[in-house]
Amino acid sequence: MGLLEVKHVNKSFGGLKALTDVNLDVAQGSVHAIIGPNGAGKSTLLNTLIAKLAPDTGSVTFDGRPLVGMTPHEINQVGVSRVFQTPEIFGELTLLENVMIPAFARRDGAFGLHAWNQVMREGAIREKAMALLAELKLDGKSHVEARHLSRGDKRRLELAMCLVQEPKLLLLDEPTAGMSRADTNRTIDILKEIAGRGLTMVVIEHDMHVVFSLADRISVLAQGAIIAEDLPENIKGNPKVQEAYLGGAHL
């Protein structure tokens, strides 16, 4: 049984069928990429995984628990973290503070601003946050306000904010979107290292260099349906995928 299982999910917006009988089985410890052309339904599928959207029919199960009906906060508490396309960080706070907040929220179940002074006195959480910043090569900037970071650094900060919660599943929505090639390659290396330690990941990504560098398995969505699910080397040569995804061009 997969850590994350999507079974027969359907979702329509008015007359438009955005997802048709979607199935996904994400094995523990794997990196599973979801690819597909614009409008294929990738974001819709991701949103059903984090309960931002309720499927019309079908089920989403994580670690044996149904996710449909949970609040996004509850989903986070059971071990699912996600990195957004647009980094959601606190620009006026330092990097260290940004990483300490989710660590505190994870441990105590919630975070209120009244608890701020308490957060900063938490030695263990501070150490953990610093260790993660070091891992993401951001420790030299731990006392810089997050708004001053480059786009690539902001995305890595957000990754640190997810990882500090020690999730069982990390959802990455175009983790390298808008990055330079050098930044993209640094991010790939970091994600590879994290994946190498056994963290399960679901990655939605347009950049094929990123997909083929990271993924253990790939599911291809086209017009709301999964048209292929296979090892990366088999996806590359799949004529159905080439046809749907790139209009017949080679991946």
Ligand SMILES: Nc1ncnc2c1ncn2[C@@H]1O[C@H](COP(=O)(O)OP(=O)(O)OP(=O)(O)O)[C@@H](O)[C@H]1O
């Ligand atoms: N809230 C919504 N209301 C109506 N239609 C929607 C809504 N969200 C998505 N859609 C439609 O559902 C289809 C799938 O969209 P979705 O954003 O999931 O695709 P995508 O694969 O993520 O595309 P992209 O790669 O461009 O982000 C599209 O036709 C889109 O216009």
